[in-house]
Amino acid sequence: MIAVRGATKHYGAVHAVDGVDLEVAPGELFGLIGHNGAGKSTLFKMMLGLIPATAGDIRIDGLPVTGNGFRAVRRKIGYLPENVVLYDNLTGVETLEFFARLKGVTAAECAPALERVGLSHAARRRVREYSKGMRQRLGFAQALLGRPRILFLDEPTTGLDPEAIREFYVILRGLKADGVTVILTSHILAEIQERVDRLAIMASGRIQAVGTVQALREQMDLPLWFRVHLAHEDFEHVRNVLGGLPVIAVEAREDHVAVKCRRESKMLVMQALASLGDTVLDLHVHEPSLEDVFFGFAD
Amino acid sequence: MELRQIATLAGKEFWDRIRNRWVLAVALVFTVFALVIAYFGGAQQGTVGFRSIEFTIASLVSLVIYLVPLIALVLGFDAIVGERERGSLDLLLSMPITRFELLLGKYLGLAAALAFSTVAGFGLVAIVLSAQLNLAALMHYFGFMLSSVLLGLAFLSLAVMVSVFAADRTRASGFAIALWFLFVLVFDLLLLGALVVTGGKYGGEIFPYLLLLNPADVFRILNIFSLDDVRTLYGLATVFPRALAEPWLLGLVMTAWIAAPLGVAAWRFRK
Structure with missing residues (x-):
């Protein structure tokens, strides 16, 4: 359960995020869309506790995302940043082992995570030999380590071909069935439209509308x-x-x-x-x- | 503090440098330079071959003072800004670790790589020369190696500070090179110039203390005062009063030079 109350981030006169209220229920597949500069990346990082809020309160399962309890919150979440470049000199499995140790997760989780994203065949190859889509899958596998209850995925399907995108959403539905909450951003609106339970539209640092696709259509009339x-x-x-x-x-x-x-x-x-x-x-x-x-x- | 996570971060940095042969390359550079200096350092005076440990260390100090700060700055300047630029910094920060733990882990890993290659490079030379060295000479040489490691760690700390402040890698490398010029080339010149301009009337007493503001000078002083025969080889640093030249005191100053930039980096990184 993610609860955002009056989240605000000002950089001087720039109101990157301006009084956002948002609730995402357990097991929900939630989309966040907006133009570049709309504030969605900032809001994303605030929800992850990477950027401290100027004002407002952000909690995950009742715990504030920054402050003393942050380690407990971090262990609940998995994160795939946008356009992340992982370490070229490591192999796929070494990359996962590194992040597993940082998360305090046993290395035994690495092989199943690679299996889940369809990268088992390339586990021992260096990331420098990976295609863009393979890197994206590896980043996703990393986010799955530690069996997170909440997944934050920033533009997760970038670089994936249509077949891989389909497989990606199959995995997401599987996670959802296990009660995992997923928040994702995408600029491919047609893709998100059919697949999320609810979505929020962000512009000028504010949530302009939130609801199911159907509700938003009706609201817009x-x-x-x-x-x-x-x-x-x-x-x-x-x-x-x-x-x-x-x-x-x-x-x-x-x-x-x-x-x-x-x-x-x-x-x-x-x-x-x-x-x-x-x-x-x-x-x-x-x-x-x-x-x-x-x-x-x-x- | 989560020591396991710090060790994981440090381990990655260290093994990265082992795997890409950075450690090997730097150690070889040190070994080759040190051997060349030990055997041919007296060529200008018309002698070839190993002379004395004092002359060898005096020559090595001049080499190390240029080389080690440069290597340390190059090693550390992109520690944080490099991760930021490739987009992996946010990912690391989303792990259950604090920013300080991330910074410390990175620093310790790089420091281990630098210390390892310094000790391996110069240590190999000590082994080659060991037949010609007595215990006292070996102790001197050991002191020189230790101070070289401290010098490297101080500049690595400065490099990591730069990498926290800089907006991108290009700027970080610019700042790093600027620091090298400042501490290695310009600082002594400025001090000397100021001393000459004022005719030595002002600042004569504080002058030695000003030398402590430069880790490269601290390194130089650390090595002179263990080597009585060759003090004349060291130039500026010989004006340093003996009372201040206690190795433990200078070692403490050097430790401060390691801790302070890292502290500033941690303070800035938390924001």
């Missing part, structure tokens, strides 16, 4: 688009059928008719379109993407 493919060019007929309904726009496009409406009118419009019967060959509902939500909030 972004219009939906229907893409209607007709059996024959009968645009006026469609317009007439939709006539009395609260639609925003009906436009004839090259090979379809586009109908724009508010979320609350969605079912009404669908029913009206269904009444057209065989005239409608196909129907797509275009929901606003997280990008739309993101830019709606962040701008």
